[in-house]
Amino acid sequence: MSRKFPQLRRDPIIDRWVLIAPERASRPGALVAHPDELPDHDDDCPFCEGREVRTPPELLAVRPINPRPNGPGWKIRVVPNRYPAARDAVGSHELIVECPRHEVSLAHLSAEQIAEVFRAVRDRMRSRKEEGQWRYAQWFKNHGTAAGASLSHAHSQMICLPDVPPIVQMEVDAVNQAGECLFCRLGRVEMETGERVVFDDGEYIAMAANAGRFPFETWLMPKVHQACFDEVSDRGIPTLAGTLRRILQRIDQVLGRPGYNLILHTGPWTQADFHWHFELLPRITGIAGFELGANIFINPVPPEEAARQLRG
Amino acid sequence: MSRKFPQLRRDPIIDRWVLIAPERASRPGALVAHPDELPDHDDDCPFCEGREVRTPPELLAVRPINPRPNGPGWKIRVVPNRYPAARDAVGSHELIVECPRHEVSLAHLSAEQIAEVFRAVRDRMRSRKEEGQWRYAQWFKNHGTAAGASLSHAHSQMICLPDVPPIVQMEVDAVNQAGECLFCRLGRVEMETGERVVFDDGEYIAMAANAGRFPFETWLMPKVHQACFDEVSDRGIPTLAGTLRRILQRIDQVLGRPGYNLILHTGPWTQADFHWHFELLPRITGIAGFELGANIFINPVPPEEAARQLRG
Numbered sequence: 001m002s003r004k005f006p007q008l009r010r011d012p013i014i015d016r017w018v019l020i021a022p023e024r025a026s027r028p029g030a031l032v033a034h035p036d037e038l039p040d041h042d043d044d045c046p047f048c049e050g051r052e053v054r055t056p057p058e059l060l061a062v063r064p065i066n067p068r069p070n071g072p073g074w075k076i077r078v079v080p081n082r083y084p085a086a087r088d089a090v091g092s093h094e095l096i097v098e099c100p101r102h103e104v105s106l107a108h109l110s111a112e113q114i115a116e117v118f119r120a121v122r123d124r125m126r127s128r129k130e131e132g133q134w135r136y137a138q139w140f141k142n143h144g145t146a147a148g149a150s151l152s153h154a155h156s157q158m159i160c161l162p163d164v165p166p167i168v169q170m171e172v173d174a175v176n177q178a179g180e181c182l183f184c185r186l187g188r189v190e191m192e193t194g195e196r197v198v199f200d201d202g203e204y205i206a207m208a209a210n211a212g213r214f215p216f217e218t219w220l221m222p223k224v225h226q227a228c229f230d231e232v233s234d235r236g237i238p239t240l241a242g243t244l245r246r247i248l249q250r251i252d253q254v255l256g257r258p259g260y261n262l263i264l265h266t267g268p269w270t271q272a273d274f275h276w277h278f279e280l281l282p283r284i285t286g287i288a289g290f291e292l293g294a295n296i297f298i299n300p301v302p303p304e305e306a307a308r309q310l311r312g
Numbered sequence: 313m314s315r316k317f318p319q320l321r322r323d324p325i326i327d328r329w330v331l332i333a334p335e336r337a338s339r340p341g342a343l344v345a346h347p348d349e350l351p352d353h354d355d356d357c358p359f360c361e362g363r364e365v366r367t368p369p370e371l372l373a374v375r376p377i378n379p380r381p382n383g384p385g386w387k388i389r390v391v392p393n394r395y396p397a398a399r400d401a402v403g404s405h406e407l408i409v410e411c412p413r414h415e416v417s418l419a420h421l422s423a424e425q426i427a428e429v430f431r432a433v434r435d436r437m438r439s440r441k442e443e444g445q446w447r448y449a450q451w452f453k454n455h456g457t458a459a460g461a462s463l464s465h466a467h468s469q470m471i472c473l474p475d476v477p478p479i480v481q482m483e484v485d486a487v488n489q490a491g492e493c494l495f496c497r498l499g500r501v502e503m504e505t506g507e508r509v510v511f512d513d514g515e516y517i518a519m520a521a522n523a524g525r526f527p528f529e530t531w532l533m534p535k536v537h538q539a540c541f542d543e544v545s546d547r548g549i550p551t552l553a554g555t556l557r558r559i560l561q562r563i564d565q566v567l568g569r570p571g572y573n574l575i576l577h578t579g580p581w582t583q584a585d586f587h588w589h590f591e592l593l594p595r596i597t598g599i600a601g602f603e604l605g606a607n608i609f610i611n612p613v614p615p616e617e618a619a620r621q622l623r624g
Contacts (some may be wrong), residue, residue, distance in 0.1 A: 006402050008474075015478045018587030019397050027395040083339040085331050085602065085610045090318050131569060147601025150339060159602060162432025163319075166327045167607035263605030279605070287599050289452030290397065290471060293575030294592070295479035298397045 003302065009211040011054040012186050014170040018211045025300035030286050031215065035131070037147055038152035040104055044215065045151035047077075049100035055079040059094055060124055062116055074100055075113065076120045081157065091161045092135050096120055098154040105143065105257075106154050107248035114241035117156070117231070121250040121264075124158060125230040129269050134160035136268045137167060139229075144259025156262075172272045173264060182245045183275035184225050186210075198310045200248070203236060208307035213297035214281045216255060216306045218247060220308045221277035225266035230278045250310045251282060259283040314613065321523040324498050324522060325377045326482040330523045330609045337612035343527065343578055343596050350457055352466035353619075359389075359465035361412035367391040369425050371406055372436055374428055387425065388410055388432045393469065403473045404440065408432055410466040413541050417455065417569075418466050419560035426553035429468070430544070433576075436470060437542040446472035448480060448580045451541075456571025457594040468574075476580040483577060484584045495587035507547075508615050510540045513555045520619035525609035526593045528567060532558060532587035539579035541588045556590070562622045563594060571595040 001032055008019035046054035052070045054209070059078045077097040084093040099109055102249025106114060120232040125137050141151045164172065174183050190196055190207045198206040198218055202305035211215040220243065232240070251260065261281045267274030289296050318333035337343055358366035378385025389409040396405040403476045410429045411421055418426060437609035438448050450624045456463040476484065502508055502519045510518040510530055510569050521529040532555065538544070544552070563572065573593045579586030603609050 003603055006396065006398050008398075019402070021397045024395050043315075053404075074550060082320065085333045085335050085336055086320075089387075090320050090331070111588045136606075138606045140605045142600045145598075148598035157602070159606070161606070161608075165606035165608055166329065215476050240464045261601035261604050265605070273458060281604060286389050288439050288459035288470070289573035289575050291327065291460075292573050292593060293452045293472070293577070294471070294477035296477055 001075040003300070003304075006012070008296075009292070011209075012189075012213040013174050014167070014180050016211065016213075016295070018213055018299050020299050020302050022300055022302060024149050024298060031300065034295070035233065038149060040102075040152070042102060042152060043152070045102055047095075047097045047151065047155060049074065049104050052077070055095075055097075056082060060120060060127075062120065067085065067273050068150045072100070076116045078120055078123070078124055088162070091159050093136070093157065093159045096124070096126065096156045096158065098156065100151075102156055103154050104152045106253075106262075107245060107252055108140070109154065109245075111238065111242045111245050114245055115237045118237050118241055119234070121156070121158065122230050122232050122237075123218075125228075125266070126159075128160050129230060131155050134162060137166045138165065139264040139266070139267065140167075142259075143262070144257075144283070146259030147261045147281075157261075164270065168265055168268065169253050172268060175275060176273055181225055181273070183221060185222055187221065196307045198307050199243060199246060201239055203239045204243050206243060208245050208303035209279070210298055211305055212303050212306070215284055215301035216251060216282045216301055216310065217299070217303070218251070218280040219277055220244060220280065220305075221275060225275055227274045227276065228269075229264055229266040247280065247310070250312060253312075254286060254309050255282055261293060315509055315616075317614070320608075323523040324501075325494050326479070326485050328523065328607070330525055330611050332611050332614050334612055334614060334617075335385070336610060339612075343612065348505055350416065351462060352414075352464070353357060354414060354464060357414055357463070357465050359407075359409045359463065360414050360588035361386065364389070367407075367409075368394060372439075374431060374432065375561045378507075380530040384412070388428045390436055394403060397621065398471050398473070403471050405471045406436065408428065408470065409470045409589075410468065414464075415466050416464045417560075417564075418453070418498065418574075419557060419561060419564055421466065421557075423550065423554045423557050426557055427549045430549050430553055431546070433468070434549075435542055435620070436540050437540075437559075437578070438471075440472050443458055446474060447582055448473045448476045449578065450477065450480075451578070453574040454571075455568075456595070458571030459573045461571070479560065480580065482573040482587050484580060488585055493537055493585070493587050495533060495589060499533065499535055508619045510554060510557060510619050513551055515551050516555050518555060518559050519624070521591070522615055524611055524615050524618070527601075527611055527613035528563060528622065529611070529615070530563070530622070531589055532556060532559065532592065533587060537587055539586045539588065541576055541578040542579075549610055556565070559622070562624060563592070565624075566621050567596060 061074040081093040139158045196208040206220045266276040319594040373386045395404040451470045508520040518532045576587040
């Protein structure tokens with residue numbers, strides 16, 4: 001399909017616009033994949049196995065070797081954040097340390113290890129949900145300094161909140177008011193047209209976001225309707241882990257190990273219907289005055305072109 | 313007033329939340345004022361006087377010396393963006409070159425020169441409004457690489473759009489549905505409590521944003537209700553220029569010449585009421601997964617503390 005650019009596109013779920021503007025890509029320094037500026041090695045890393053005393057006591061750990069908490073012999077550790085953005089009545093903030101040795105990238109872990117990460121996230125969500133105090137859990141991962149990471153050891157974060165954040169509530173409202181799940185419909189439409197599909201493993205579909213805010217923004221979601229990530233079954237997790245790993249490795253190959261944010265939008269703990277999904281946001285463009293002033297992101301790479309490159 | 317942190321605050325106008333979390337400031341590398349990484353000098357700068365052929369023909373110029381367009385002898389030039397994010401049916405994108413010689417910072421210009429900038433912005437808004445094709449003009453300034461600038465010579469940008477951006481429409485709706493102007497009310501409340509007021513020149517008030525997304529986020533607006541920036545009078549502009557200059561210089565002194573975005577929210581060209589205001593956003597913190605996922609910004613500096621420091 002031939003298209004005219006620049007093009008104002010609306011998000012398929014909420015009232016959010018982006019400008020797809022390929023001419024901006026020819027601007028000096030327009031697309032810079034800052035490879036992770038954080039060191040690959042860190043002799044003082046507080047997340048490495050053997051330095052468990054450097055973090056607060058663990059909330060959860062996968063310990064096939066040593067069942068005693070807060071010592072070595074683990075595959076995954078979840079600990080409270082030492083510098084919490086939220087706590088007590090406002091929210092809780094915890095860190096998921098994704099591997100015992102100093103790996104800096106989720107993409108370099110085995111699919112089995114990534115599956116352990118997702119199981120831990122799911123189980124922490126279940127625990128927090130049971131506390132009854134929170135309405136929403138925001139899981140996210142900052143990879144690389146361009147994406148806001150301050151420590152290189154692979155880790156992700158989860159912040160529980162007493163209310164559903166407005167942007168998630170907008171998605172929830174859209175799904176609940178449409179009479180059908182807009183994410184289910186989006187998946188069907190994308191599979192029919194095909195031009196933005198990056199990978200389809202049968203259970204999960206990865207696609208370049210039609211109105212992606214960032215170049216190569218990729219969404220990953222289950223094809224069968226499922227509201228909350230904490231409903232994911234043990235059977236589904238290995239497939240999900242393998243597909244995410246594949247997408248991250250393609251992003252690394254095509255863009256040269258960029259920083260990225262990986263965020264999860266899951267159903268709120270308010271009984272409202274939803275369809276959980278990951279949003280992968282490579283950070284090779286900046287966020288400047290137009291983005292912050294108009295809240296319209298300028299994306300210099302058409303999503304159809306991004307999908308083509310990611311399919312390889 | 314003593315406060316407990318972290319604290320979830322809601323914007324006084326729209327449904328936007330921020331987490332004020334001073335403990336985050338003690339995190340390694342939490343607050344970094346990247347002084348402008350772009351060069352102070354640039355022998356090849358396309359915006360400098362004498363290199364007018366390097367930009368498209370000017371749309372407007374202040375030419376007290378040489379009335380012939382597209383040559384030297386000007387104080388301000390407005391030209392189309394060579395790498396437009398928007399154009400034709402989608403929008404227009406123009407650059408305001410704020411001074412003829414290679415100054416990198418608006419704060420270093422004289423108040424008279426800053427007044428020339430604002431007159432040019434106002435006059436370009438009036439011209440674009442008369443074209444009848446647009447509904448909104450987004451003026452913004454990116455200063456420094458952390459704020460998305462790619463050229464160091466002081467300049468700002470204006471993008472006209474065929475619709476009002478959703479975030480501005482939310483503010484417009486709030487003002488028009490409240491039965492009174494929420495910005496007028498905000499100004500009154502801030503002047504009464506005083507703890508977030510940075511400067512009050514009699515006509516314009518500068519205040520630390522109560523729910524600021526960024527540390528030291530400062531809002532500047534007229535105290536008397538005025539919907540659109542294009543209504544600003546020749547008499548009001550010098551005062552506004554002097555106050556903005558003062559605020560920018562204080563930001564430079566307190567934070568060490570940080571990058572920043574300066575954005576203008578003005579009334580849309582749809583007859584809806586509004587109250588124009590500037591938002592000054594220093595970029596000494598990153599935008600990471602929580603900000604992008606939950607759209608809740610984490611601000612490690614309480615606005616009351618920022619105002620105290622900016623008052624000096």
